[in-house]
Amino acid sequence: MEMICERETTSSSSEIPYLQKDWIEAQDSLKRNLVVEDDFTWRLPASSEEKEMEKEWSRLKYVGGVDVSFSKDDPSIACGTLVVLDLHTLEVVYQDSSVVKLHIPYVPGFLAFREAPVLLPLLEKMKTDVHPCYPQLLMVDGNGLLHPRGFGLACHLGVLTNLPTIGIGKNLHHVDGLTQSGVRQLLEAKGNCREEDLITLVGRSGCTLGVAMQSTQGSLKPIYISIGHRVSLATAITIVKMTCKYRLPEPIRQADIRSRDYLRKRLLS
DNA sequence: GCGACAG
DNA sequence: ATCTTGTCGC
Numbered sequence: 001m002e003m004i005c006e007r008e009t010t011s012s013s014s015e016i017p018y019l020q021k022d023w024i025e026a027q028d029s030l031k032r033n034l035v036v037e038d039d040f041t042w043r044l045p046a047s048s049e050e051k052e053m054e055k056e057w058s059r060l061k062y063v064g065g066v067d068v069s070f071s072k073d074d075p076s077i078a079c080g081t082l083v084v085l086d087l088h089t090l091e092v093v094y095q096d097s098s099v100v101k102l103h104i105p106y107v108p109g110f111l112a113f114r115e116a117p118v119l120l121p122l123l124e125k126m127k128t129d130v131h132p133c134y135p136q137l138l139m140v141d142g143n144g145l146l147h148p149r150g151f152g153l154a155c156h157l158g159v160l161t162n163l164p165t166i167g168i169g170k171n172l173h174h175v176d177g178l179t180q181s182g183v184r185q186l187l188e189a190k191g192n193c194r195e196e197d198l199i200t201l202v203g204r205s206g207c208t209l210g211v212a213m214q215s216t217q218g219s220l221k222p223i224y225i226s227i228g229h230r231v232s233l234a235t236a237i238t239i240v241k242m243t244c245k246y247r248l249p250e251p252i253r254q255a256d257i258r259s260r261d262y263l264r265k266r267l268l269s
Numbered sequence: 270g271c272g273a274c275a276g
Numbered sequence: 277a278t279c280t281t282g283t284c285g286c
Binding site (some may be wrong): 068069070071072075078106218 | 277278279286
């Protein structure tokens with residue numbers, strides 16, 4: 001005789017309500033290790049004559065980017081991709097992908113539990129191989145502090161890998177009273193919280209959660225930058241600007257493109 | 270109660 | 277995330 005566990009069937013918003021409690025605990029637990037200030041050994045690239053005087057290893061050079069794409073036929077088939085770019089040339093110097101079957105659904109606010117298991121092995125592999133291009137900083141397609149509990153995918157990956165990370169969102173996650181229309185209004189009103197091509201995202205609580213940046217002249221649609229781990233917002237903005245040839249910073253864009261190509265090649269879809 | 274909700 | 281063609285423009 002086996003016990004039949006009664007499943008929750010009244011909730012239409014989630015198939016697995018009992019797990020979310022565990023997920024929230026996990027996020028709160030990991031968040032205790034979160035660092036939201038500059039905390040790294042390298043410095044930004046030299047811009048002038050000081051170049052000759054500096055040691056190469058002390059400068060930020062290897063910037064990683066991660067993304068996950070999905071099969072159009074089978075949405076549970078995912079391809080995680082890690083790329084590393086040379087910050088100076090913005091060329092891809094390392095690339096790795098892995099196709100896996102996912103069993104965890106996407107639930108807003110819990111993206112990390114779906115995507116981190118795909119991405120972490122790619123980073124671990126590089127680290128155990130002591131690869132010379134192991135990233136000094138990681139850009140993540142997903143938010144960091146800009147999250148319902150202040151601990152999005154970028155923070156999650158940062159804490160688990162102990163890497164400095166920056167969160168990049170392509171759409172605004174409505175959090176702490178922030179809305180797309182509100183952001184658009186601020187973008188148009190070239191006065192208040194706006195400085196040049198970016199506006200600070202301050203939630204109802206008064207916390208600064210990130211910035212919306214019009215990274216390219218041609219695109220009205222901003223990208224949303226937030227702290228991941230061990231990088232201040234000001235530094236995050238500086239680094240994102242250094243890598244934006246197009247709307248998305250190159251590490252994210254390249255991971256995105258190559259992830260999709262890899263899946264297409266392997267599944268002929 | 271209803272709608273909103275990163276990828 | 278993914279489904280989708282052409283098209284306007286530098």
